[in-house]
Amino acid sequence: MLLSTAFWEWSVGAEVEMHRIADARDTGPGVRRVVVEAPHVAAHYQAGQFVIVRVDDVGERIPLTVAAADPSQGTITLYVQGIGRTTRQLNTLGSGEYLHDVAGPLGKPSEIERYGTAVVVGGGVGTAIAYPVVRALVAAGNRVVAITGGRSREYVILEDELKATGADVVVCTDDGSYGKAGFVTEALADILATESINIVFAAGPVPMMRAVAEVTRPAGIPTVASLNPIMVDGTGMCGGCRVEVGGETKFACVDGPEFDAHLVDFDLLARRNQAYLDFERVRNAELDESSCRAGTES
C-alpha cells in the first residue's frame, strides 16, 4: 500500500483538554487502578456507565467502565487490565501523566431498584464493572452478596472496597490460594441453593457470564450481563458493538451494555471479540519486543 504519512501530521488543531492522572497504582498482576481527572464525566456518571479513552493522539479508542466517581474532586476511577496494546500502554502511566481523551459517561446506567436480595458476580477485571453496581444496589436498600473471583490470590481486586459497601463478600480463586476454591459460578450455585435470590448481575469474561446465565436459567432468576464487545465511537454511530439479544440486533454502547443474560447470544459475542486477533497479536508482540529492548538498555 502506498501511504502518505504526512497525513499523521494534520491535526484539526482544536485544543484538546488533556486528562491528568491524579493517582495510579497496581492492584494485582497486570491490573491497575487509575484515578483520572474528568470533571464532567464525574458529575454525570451513574453506575453501569463507561468512558471511551484514548491514551495518546494516535491511539485507539477503548471502552473502560467507570468504577467510581468523585464529583467534588472531578475525578473518576478506572481499573484497567493490561491485556493488549492499548491497555498495557495505559498501565505504564503514573500520577501526573495524562490521558489524551476521556469521553463519557456512555451507555445506559444499571437499572437499580429495590429488588430484595441481589447477587453481583464479578470475574477478574469484571469486578471493576460489578463494584459500582454493588454500591448502588446497597444504597437502594437491597441485601447484596458480591462474589468476586480471580485466578489466584493476586488477581483478586477491590475486596476491601466491596466490603466497605456493606455487601456480603465472597471471594473465590480458581487455584484455592485465597477464599473459596473454585469458580464464581460454584459460589453462586451454593447461594442459590440456600437462599431465594431476586436478581443476579454478572460482569467479566464472556465464558463466565455465559456460565452465570446457565446457573440462573433453570430457576428463572432475572440475570443481567454487562457485555464487552469491541467498540469504536461508543455513541451509536458505527454499529461495531452489535450484539444479539433475544434474536434482535442491539448496539451495546447505547442500548446496553447491560442486557438480559438469558437472551444474549454469547457465542456471537465471543466470536466477534476475536475479529482482530491477528492484528492484536502482531501489535502485542511489537510491544513485548520494545519493552524487552527498553529493559536491557536500562
Added chain:
Amino acid sequence: MSEPFTKKERMKLDRIEMPERDAAERAQSFDEVNLGLTAKMAQLEAMRCLECKRPKCVDGCPVGIQIDEFVKLVAEGSIGAAAEIIQRDNLLPAICGRVCPQENQCEGACVLAKRERPIAIGHLERYVADYVRAEGFEYIKELPVPTGKSVAVVGSGPAGLACAGDLIQSGHAVTVFEALHEPGGVLVYGIPEFRLPKEIVATEIRGLEDLGVVFEMNAIVGRTHTLEELLAVHDAVFIGVGAGLPRFLGVPGENLIGVYSANEFLTRVNLMKAYLAGAETPVLDVAGKQIVVFGGGNTAMDAARTARRMGASIVRILYRRTEEEMPARREEVRHAREEGIIFDFLVGPTGLTGEDGVLEAVELQQMELGEPDESGRRRPQPVEGATSSVTADLAVVAIGNGANPLLLATVPEMETTRWGTIAVDEVTGRTSMPGVFAGGDIVTGGATVILAMGAGRRAAASIETWLDDGVWAP
C-alpha cells in the same frame, strides 16, 4: 486571451476537464484524486460562461452563491474578489467545490447543461478557495465588538461549523461541543482523504478558532453535558448532530465478522487512520480479497473506493435499483468505475452466510423496477425465483443513516418527526424548545454538506433575532 470570446465562440468551447491522478496509481493511494485546475484552465473555463442576465445556475445552488459574478471575476483573473463573492454565501467553498452534487444543483441548472457542457462551477469554486487558502487570504479583517451573548453549538459537522462561523462574526461567544475526539463530523470520519483532504477541513476549523470559536471535544451532549445545562449557561443552543445511526440490512447473518456499516469501515480507516502502517486501530484486512458494498450513494462509493485502496482485489457495488436512480455524485461513480469497481444493479441481499461466524458469501435476489414510491423513484421489487450468490470476504452496508437518538432520548419534550428527526420551523430552524435551534442532517435526514451548511447559517440568522428580541414565536 485578452479579448473575451463572443457568445457564439464561447458556446463552441469544450468544458475544461479536471486533471486527475491516473486511475491505476490512485487505486493504491489515499492522495486526492482531483488535482485542481491551473490558473490558465480556470480562466479559460470561466470565459465560457455566457454571463446570463437571469443566471439559472444561482437558482440551482442551495445557498444562492452569485455564481455569474464570481465566475466573471475568475475570467478576469481577480481571484481574491471572486473569493469574497463566494464567501458571502458559502463559508466552506473548498469543501463544497469538492463534494457538492453539482450536476443536480448549480451545474444542473446552468443553461449550458442542455448541451452537456455546463460551466464547471464546482471546479472553479474549488480553484478560488484553494488559491486564496494558499495565499493566506483573510476574509474577515475586523471582528465586531463582543455582544456579551453566548451560544452553544452541538456537533461540529458542516451545519455546526457554519452556524458557529456566522455567530462569532456577529460578536457572540461560541462554544462547539463535539462527541468525537476530532471536529468536522462526516467531513472527517466519513468522506475519505482522496476526495476531501483533511488538511482542508483542519484549515477551516483553525480559521474558526482564530476568530475565537471554542471547541470542546469528547463532549457528548446528553451525557457529558445535558441540554438543560447548556441552556443554563448559554443564551441559545444550535443542534447539528447529524444523522449518525447506521441502518443494517435486516437479513440473516448481518452480525457475522466481515459485515461493517459504512460508518464503521470509514471511521476505522479515516478518523482512526487504519490505512497507515503502524496505526493503532485495526480494520479487517481486505488485501487480495473480495468486497461487496450495498448501496448507491456517496457513502457506498467511498466505501468501495476505500476498500480498493486497502488492496481488495474485487470490489462490487450492489444496488437494488439502476444506475439512473443512484444518488451518488456522478463524478464518484465515474471515478469508481475507472478504479475497477464492478457495479451490479437490480440486486438486493436476502442473507449473508459464513463459516465459524465469518462472512463468506452474500445471497442475492434479482429485482426489477415497479411503480414509483413516495420519493418518486421507481420501487424495486423481487423477480420471482431469480436468486444468486456472490463470494464476499467483507460486506459494507451503506444504505443510509437514521437519526441518532442519543441526545433526543434525553429531551423527551423536544418535538420530533416520525422519522426520529427534529421538527423545526423550516425558515428559522426553531425547535419546540425555546432557545433551541436545529439544522442539518438531524432535521432533514442524510442530505448534503451544502444543505447542512445552509441550515446552519439560516439558524444563525434566526438566533440573532432571538438574541435581539427574545421573542419565541415558533
